[in-house]
Amino acid sequence: MTAGSACGWAAGVLGVVCLALQFDSISCHFPMFGTVNQSVTFPVSSSAPFTEIMWTKNRDKVLEWEAGSSVRVFPPFVGRVHLDTTSGSLTIFNLTYSDEADYKLDSLSSGDILFTLKVIDPLPSPTLNCTLAAEDITVNCRIPESYNFIQHLNYSWNCFPALCKNGSNMSEVVIKRNNDLSQEIRCTVNSPLSKQTSLLVLATCVPAENSRSRFAIIPAVVIPLVAGVIFLAVQKRFSAMWQRNRENRPQLTGASR
Ligand SMILES: *[C@@H]1O[C@H](CO)[C@@H](O)[C@H](O)[C@H]1NC(C)=O
Ligand SMILES: *[C@@H]1O[C@H](CO)[C@@H](O)[C@H](O)[C@H]1NC(C)=O
Ligand SMILES: *[C@@H]1O[C@H](CO)[C@@H](O)[C@H](O)[C@H]1NC(C)=O
Ligand SMILES: *[C@@H]1O[C@H](CO)[C@@H](O)[C@H](O)[C@H]1NC(C)=O
Numbered sequence: 001m002t003a004g005s006a007c008g009w010a011a012g013v014l015g016v017v018c019l020a021l022q023f024d025s026i027s028c029h030f031p032m033f034g035t036v037n038q039s040v041t042f043p044v045s046s047s048a049p050f051t052e053i054m055w056t057k058n059r060d061k062v063l064e065w066e067a068g069s070s071v072r073v074f075p076p077f078v079g080r081v082h083l084d085t086t087s088g089s090l091t092i093f094n095l096t097y098s099d100e101a102d103y104k105l106d107s108l109s110s111g112d113i114l115f116t117l118k119v120i121d122p123l124p125s126p127t128l129n130c131t132l133a134a135e136d137i138t139v140n141c142r143i144p145e146s147y148n149f150i151q152h153l154n155y156s157w158n159c160f161p162a163l164c165k166n167g168s169n170m171s172e173v174v175i176k177r178n179n180d181l182s183q184e185i186r187c188t189v190n191s192p193l194s195k196q197t198s199l200l201v202l203a204t205c206v207p208a209e210n211s212r213s214r215f216a217i218i219p220a221v222v223i224p225l226v227a228g229v230i231f232l233a234v235q236k237r238f239s240a241m242w243q244r245n246r247e248n249r250p251q252l253t254g255a256s257r
């Protein structure tokens with residue numbers, strides 16, 4: 001029944017599919033993710049100690065081991081794998097895209113356990129972008145198209161529901177323009193292995209005069225502006241007066257002659 005206990009543990013992991021076959025034999029199927037150039041460990045937890053282990057990749061041998069002898073590793077995994085002979089777990093280092101495959105632990109002690117490995121890019125930071133319509137601001141959270149796992153990402157926003165309405169998909173929110181645009185919103189992108197967050201100050205989405213934050217800007221901008229206008233007007237007035245005086249002076253002197 002060791003197969004059953006290994007799979008019972010496995011069933012606690014999200015997305016695992018276990019099929020009960022006849023005669024106590026149970027086959028489990030784990031989705032696994034690894035980041036390119038990093039490592040991945042296929043976790044096995046068997047209640048009985050192992051006496052022999054074989055790991056295969058799409059039916060090709062990765063390694064084999066028997067109690068009392070050393071682990072024999074096959075290309076292209078030589079120098080790139082580690083077997084924990086106690087737990088049965090296999091670790092692959094320096095992952096490449098060509099490591100993507102089905103991996104199977106074959107052992108009398110545990111039954112078969114199958115892992116399907118996907119090798120994904122490191123997750124970049126999202127780019128936040130906004131587009132302006134009459135009433136609304138639509139904010140988009142984007143990961144470059146080149147990211148190899150883009151359709152499996154999910155997006156979340158730290159934004160009060162009163163402020164942010166759902167857009168046409170998770171990577172988009174819609175905000176009414178008449179909100180307080182001095183706040184910032186954050187988009188968090190989750191891959192199966194990591195997450196990245198970027199933020200956007202909403203005021204940067206609208207031309208300055210349309211922003212609510214103009215109320216904060218009024219004293220800072222308007223006062224010097226008014227002072228400047230008054231100064232220019234006064235200066236113009238004085239220079240006009242001075243000019244007139246200069247024009248009038250010859251007449252006056254002429255008249256006094
Ligand atoms: C993985 O490592 C190789 C060699 O060290 C490097 O050229 C490549 O850019 C790396 N890839 C990523 C996604 O980090
Ligand atoms: C991974 O690759 C780098 C060079 O690309 C190498 O220096 C390093 O030793 C490798 N690590 C393992 C565990 O094989
Ligand atoms: C963000 O929007 C600007 C203008 O609308 C556009 O030029 C730019 O390419 C967009 N950036 C991204 C990453 O989509
Ligand atoms: C917006 O989407 C979230 C998660 O996708 C959901 O929980 C929420 O109910 C949605 N709200 C509206 C108004 O559709």
Ligand SMILES: *[C@@H]1O[C@H](CO)[C@@H](O)[C@H](O)[C@H]1NC(C)=O
Nearest residue numbers: 150151153168169170171172
């Ligand atoms: C969300 O919708 C926009 C436009 O409607 C589209 O360009 C984008 O690819 C979609 N994103 C996702 C994750 O579906």
Ligand SMILES: *[C@@H]1O[C@H](CO)[C@@H](O)[C@H](O)[C@H]1NC(C)=O
Nearest residue numbers: 153154155156190191192193
């Ligand atoms: C998004 O993905 C993460 C990790 O893959 C997961 O923990 C989270 O529950 C997911 N959220 C939604 C709303 O699907």
